[in-house]
Amino acid sequence: MTLTTTSFDWVRHLVHKESAIVLQPGKEYLVEARLLPIARQAGLTDVSQFVESVRIRPDADSTRRIVEALTTNETSWFRDGDPFTALTSTVLPSLLGARGPNERLQIWSAACSSGQESYTIAMLLEDALPNAASRVSITATDISREMVERTRAGRFSQLEVNRGLPAPMLVRHFTRAGTEWEVAPALRRMVTASQCNLAAPLPRMGPFDVVYLRNVLIYFDLPTKQAILRRVRDLMRPDGWLFLGAAETTLGVDDSWERVVVGRSSAYRPLKGK
Amino acid sequence: MRALVIDDSRAMRRIVSGILEGLGYETQQAGHGREGLDALEGLAPDQLPDLVCVDWNMPVMDGLQFVSAVRSNPGWRSMTIMMVTSESEHTQIVRALAAGAHEYVIKPFTADAIRDKLALLGLLPQEAVL
Amino acid sequence: MTTLDSGERRRTSDTRPVITDLIDEVTVESIAQEAWISLVGEDEVLVPLPGGPVADPVSSWVDVVGPWTGSVVLTTGRRTAEELTRALLREHSPEVLEDEDVADAFGEIANVVGGNVKAALPGSSGLSLPDVGEAPALRNPDDLCRVELQWRGEPLSISVQGALPPLPAVS
Known part of the structure; x- marks a missing residue:
């Protein structure tokens, strides 16, 4: 071989x-x-x-x-932390102000791989919000069944937790399970994982307040990028926030988004009337 | 930026120092906690390293004792301490953080793991930021 | 066929666990693989096949003291230990390797593997500083979890072995 x-x-x-x-x-x-x-x-x-x-x-x-x-930098926790900093510093306060106290915020991690992004969001929200689990739900999807199962299991190897997960967060939100580390049940309850192909019509989900769609579009051709962005937009609230990978943009792909600068990161928001 | 690397294994000191140097650090080494304290003693505040990477299990003075000693000196508050050790139980990490370590890297680690942790701590020299 | 269960084995492991009750070969091997990938090199794999007898063997080990007490012992040929040292030190490797360099690097690998074996065991235990030389004697063949591997075609074994002789048989 x-x-x-x-x-x-x-x-x-x-x-x-x-x-x-x-x-x-x-x-x-x-x-x-x-x-x-x-x-x-x-x-x-x-x-x-x-x-x-x-x-x-x-x-x-x-x-x-x-x-x-x-490549090894796709699946680390807070690496490229700006889209996460933006979540707690700007996006969350703005959404909490705009929503009623009983409205549950919905966040979508749209290419969740083994779950680091979903649980990073869950940890931040758990630390930022009292009773986060009743205020927020996180939908994690991936095209691969194996990745969906890994996300559900919430177990990570030593090498995985070594990559960009702050030690205080590791001890606060994980316990050891043999040679692996397991996410706390409270965080696992916030995350619902399912299989989903972004390049095909999407199941009924959302509407989402925040979508993380990072390092996915780069792998598709222009018409597919356009179709994905359109479908994602259809599942978002009109005042929602979309985060793309650092090397990705909607500019020149789909003009129905407004790019806004949030801290050191950029987010995209649906343009009204488009 | 400057770093002090404390480990009883010369090989491990070289590996950690090599990674830090690759990121733009100037490094200094010590073979156990006592030697580490000796290296820090008498340094003016602007000569102190920005970062100390310290192992746990070492002869003479272990890493936990070293961390406690550094934390009990108010003149040494500016330094960031990162434990780099094969001690990897949950309780051990909690003990190290409680003693005053800021970060914790479990051996075995990759160069990326060190770089990611330094990025979180805001301790990546400018030219190393990807 | 029915076997009469005297309960003897259970009683024995209640008083003092043997390593095979606590960890299996797959776990030890996965710990070693992670150590190799990050310490020795990203594309360095341990092949899980017995490599046959070791010529001119050298061992490095750490002791684990706790609910289970014993040693985590790595054994390979002296030449292979030197090669491991060079791989570990990469560009920092000296032209001529001293015995001290090999003891230091091979000992550190035992420390890393041993620390992670310790963490996978139940309860809390202490870890000794590494030692290098002739492997500690095997005290109880039933208190042993051993994996035989190959690195770059050379044999290398990892034994997690108890430090205590077997308990006297219950009569």
């Missing part, structure tokens, strides 16, 4: 294009080790076979999984 030069080169170019990370020749072994679990999920035993199938018929989900498996 060796990775062909064609497959390796394709992976190298893909990873470089999406993450600017350079995989040197000789790292074939790394590619094989990291992609084997994904190939197995796809029902294949061979990484080359898997890479070839994606190369010939690219799909956004597999492409994203490949890049994520080979």
Whole structure:
């Protein structure tokens, strides 16, 4: 089972294009080790076979999984913390002022991977709001069933909790479970995880006050980006807030959003009448 | 920015120092808590390191005793202390934070883990920010 | 076929647990894999296959003292321990490795693996500073959780072994 030069080169170019990370020749072994679990999920035993199938018929989900498996900064907690700082400093006070005391805020983590983003939001809200669990619900979705299950389980390896999770938050919101760390039940109750393909018509959800859709659009072509943004907008409250990845924007893609600067981050809000 | 790296393992001191230097730190090393205190003693406030990375289990003076000693000196408040240790129980992390450590990195760690923690603490030298 | 359960085993483990009641090979292996990926190198994997006998063996270990008392022992060939040291130190590796360098680096790996094994055990325990040399003797073959692995094709084993002899049989 060796990775062909064609497959390796394709992976190298893909990873470089999406993450600017350079995989040197000789790292074939790394590619094989990291992609084997994904190939197995796809029902294949061979990484080359898997890479070839994606190369010939690219799909956004597999492409994203490949890049994520080979780059390590997609799944850390508060890394790129600005969209989270914005949540507690600006977005939450503004929403609490606009909503009735019994209205539950709905937040959507739209490509939740193994759950770090959803639980980061849950921890911030738990620390910022008394009885957060009765005021807020967090919907976590991902196209991969395995990721949805991981999010539900709320268990993280030592290496995962080492990545950008402040130690005071780790001890406040997690307990040890064998070699792993488990999110507190109160936070798990705030998060509902389900499977959802952003590139297809969406299930009935929301309406959402805040949507985190970070590092997803970059993997799609322009018409799909436009369709996703339209569908997301349809599930949002008119005064809602959308957060994209640092390298993503609605500008030049969909003109029905207004870009607003929140602290050191940018958010996008639905433009009225569009 | 300056960092003091305290670990009884020379290999680990080199690894941690290497990561910090790669991020733009000037580093200094010590082999246990007592040596660490000796390195700090007599330094003027503007000479103190910005960051101290300290192991837990060490001969002579362990990391927890070191943290308590640093915290009992009001002149040393400006330093940020990050424990870097294979002690990884929940109760141990709580003890270290209660003693006055600001952050805690569990061994084994990756260079990214150190960088992420420093970013959270606002201690990444400017040129290292991605 | 029915077996008569004398309750003896349960009584024994009630008074003093053996390691196989507390941790399994899969857990020890996953701890080692995480240590290798982050300390030795991102693309360094331990292959879970017995690598055969070790030539010129050297061990590093830490002692765990608590509800369960014993040692976490890494054993490999001296050449492999040197190679591990170089991998760990990367560009900081000296031209000529002293025994001290190898003892230090191989000992630190035992510390990292041992600390995480300790954390996976129930209750709270203490951890000793690492030691390097000839592995501590195996006191009780039933109080042992051992994984045999290969790193870069060379054998390397991790034994989590009790420090106490077996309890006398209950008569």
